[in-house]
Amino acid sequence: MAKKEKQFVEEITKMEDDFAQWYTDVIVKTDMVDYAPVKGFMVIKPYGFAIWEKIREYVDRRLKETGHKNMYFPILIPESLLNKEEEHVEGFAPEVAWVTQGGNKVLEERLAVRPTSETIICNMYAKWLNSYRQLPFLYNQWNSVVRWEKTTRPFLRTSEFLWHEGHTIHETAKEALDETLMIINMYVDLVEDILAMPVIPGKKSQSEKFAGADDTYTIEAMMKDGKALQSGTSHYLGQNFGKAFNITFSDRNGNLEYPYYTTWAVSTRLIGGLIMVHSDNRGLVLPPKMAPTQVVIVPIAANKDGVMEEANKIFDDLKARRISVEIDDRDNYSPGYKFNDAEMKGIPVRVEIGPRDIENNQALLFRRDELSKSEASLDNIGQTISDLLEDIQSNMLEKARKNRDERIYHAENMDEFVDIIENKHGFAKVMWKDNAENEAKIKELTGATLRVIPFEQEELGETCFYTGEKADYMAIFAKAY
């Protein structure tokens, strides 16, 4: 009658064989996530949630340092409010979950489970704002949103996800634009410095921007299968919402004006990106700054004299350095099992220490990013490990950048473009003449979309690769999640 216990580390599908299945195996078998009883929804388990908490702590700290404050707006939005900004409702209405009954009563008006909070926030800002002296409003909230999706994949696209959403209003267009750009640059810091994911920051085309925005700024990352992941966005919405919701203030001359609005977000989607940029066929590879456990110590022959003592010494040394460390002293698993388990979980450094190591005054250090082992003297092992963690953090970013740069190709014509997208599985950088219809045609033909107009422009030529007309700018196209 007894249930079975797992006594082996489960196999992960190879990413070369089936990238999608590899991804699913990694997130499910490392206990990051599970499927919820409602289709398209996910349960984020402690190991996945600990990663989200690190993202959250970083962003929350940076936002507070730059004068932003947190608030909380209700989860339910009346349909009439959602309908007030025309482009916005067109973008979101098809994805809304509707509450139609409260307690035993059928509601007179349907209520949307928030797909995003612009409409309810603008409704309140209109009530609160009177004078230019109150501006800017620099507010943010952490919550979950619901968007009814047909095809879902945990972290990447789910019917509910966690995020933060910033909503600021400003006296002038310039201030609002500065805010939009400050935030997208903060996201670059987050994703590159902490998640070790190289990104290309820039602007979206008009057809790819947020529903209701004047301009959307984005950071785009490349996954190991060559697809793009939009990893964070910051929107400049001008006065559109101000006008739709009648948000006004007395300006410095006593005239009524509409404020300029910005919104921005990163979400649990980033965790999906983190996995698809770094991980491998053994499982997760986590950069030290994102790893819930940075170092695991595995004692070999733990019952032998001195082994546990030495393991505990290293543990205390690392703790004192504020390194997150665990000793795997489970007595019902073999060292081999523990090695595999720690590798699958992406723990950046593993320390192996047994009687023979102690005789030689050393321990073995295994680094997850390079799958390589080295010997380290016990004399200064705390410092050695601390340096190693820093090296892993920067190595992972550089390695990911190299992988990505090797797969960004310049396309001078449609043949080259199709080859890049369909055979080389990379990003196509092209000179581009702004044209929404042509974007749609390319999407239909190849599945690739205009991901970003990079801030850092290169002079690849003078004419649009698609039409031969004079080009407006360099753009990057790719297939995307």
Next chain:
Amino acid sequence: MAKKEKQFVEEITKMEDDFAQWYTDVIVKTDMVDYAPVKGFMVIKPYGFAIWEKIREYVDRRLKETGHKNMYFPILIPESLLNKEEEHVEGFAPEVAWVTQGGNKVLEERLAVRPTSETIICNMYAKWLNSYRQLPFLYNQWNSVVRWEKTTRPFLRTSEFLWHEGHTIHETAKEALDETLMIINMYVDLVEDILAMPVIPGKKSQSEKFAGADDTYTIEAMMKDGKALQSGTSHYLGQNFGKAFNITFSDRNGNLEYPYYTTWAVSTRLIGGLIMVHSDNRGLVLPPKMAPTQVVIVPIAANKDGVMEEANKIFDDLKARRISVEIDDRDNYSPGYKFNDAEMKGIPVRVEIGPRDIENNQALLFRRDELSKSEASLDNIGQTISDLLEDIQSNMLEKARKNRDERIYHAENMDEFVDIIENKHGFAKVMWKDNAENEAKIKELTGATLRVIPFEQEELGETCFYTGEKADYMAIFAKAY
């Protein structure tokens, strides 16, 4: 055409005249909260949310120190799951908001916006649990829940509120009971040490316990109007949910067993309690450990030589001591306005400094809790203020405890009981013979309910004040929020 700017601190209704209106004035006029477009819902503004963040930080840290981990479970729960535990669904079904449409499709099964997460969590625990070796599961989540309420008041009772909900399962009944009690004791620490609210910890009667629990433990606080506020609860649910959701594990002998379950929560309701325990007719009174701003410095005649320099010196000194401090240097408001504003916002200490103070090498310190002023030498003003904040924190707890203790009366019979509840507006402590029907009769007659069977029992007599039978224990009855 220009909108009006507020140039005066708004009046607050006196609590003696209308306690409910006083409460509303305090929370709305201090910008803690506003009413949302959907009836019964609230917007928590930055000043209110900063207070919630302090509660959250404390609880999250304590939970992590005791081995708990955070997760995230979906917001929507299928009706069939909600219906699985009989007592539980009876308790919650009348308050559920139902999603019946997702995108453009009518759903086959209604989905509840979570009123609490036991059912979806047990559904997953059943899937995850195999062996006693995995136990305990010590998991928690921070989120919002929706319960359709007829009569609402911000923070105290709203159709949506923020909380954390812990859900643990254990191998033995004893371990689960230990957990339940450990958590209620942690809540006592939170509410007494940080919110400076004295509470009575103990057990609920069977008629007042959580729907589906074997036993509910509570902390009850007294508000300034003599009513009780249930300020945190920890439930021991035994094997009820384990059986309803078929959560089983192989025990140490290889037999299948059901685990023992605990759940517990504190919510944004605590903010309502904080206000009704400490605040007064000038507005909020915040204990230093809960105050977003602990000290405000108001420079008098700020344009005079040396005033701003001295204000900045104090500011830097306090910052270095990790005291949260602001200088109110707004040039469009008078010192008198600033004093009133800081008092209304409940800032624990106000520092007034002007040219004459500097001549005397001193500043004036105003303490919000006692509405009293004292002179302080500039020589060691940082330390003086730091000590003052500590004194305010402990003084507020002691003052509230004294206020409360003076309004707890022993009732020996029903006449005395009615007098306590209706005229003295206090808590009635009585000897009680356990009887749900009699509880219901007393509630109907007086509006008072059995709030708590205190851990700390007093021997007030031998017989039940209501029936004259041999009493089981001492209990406290009161009207409640």
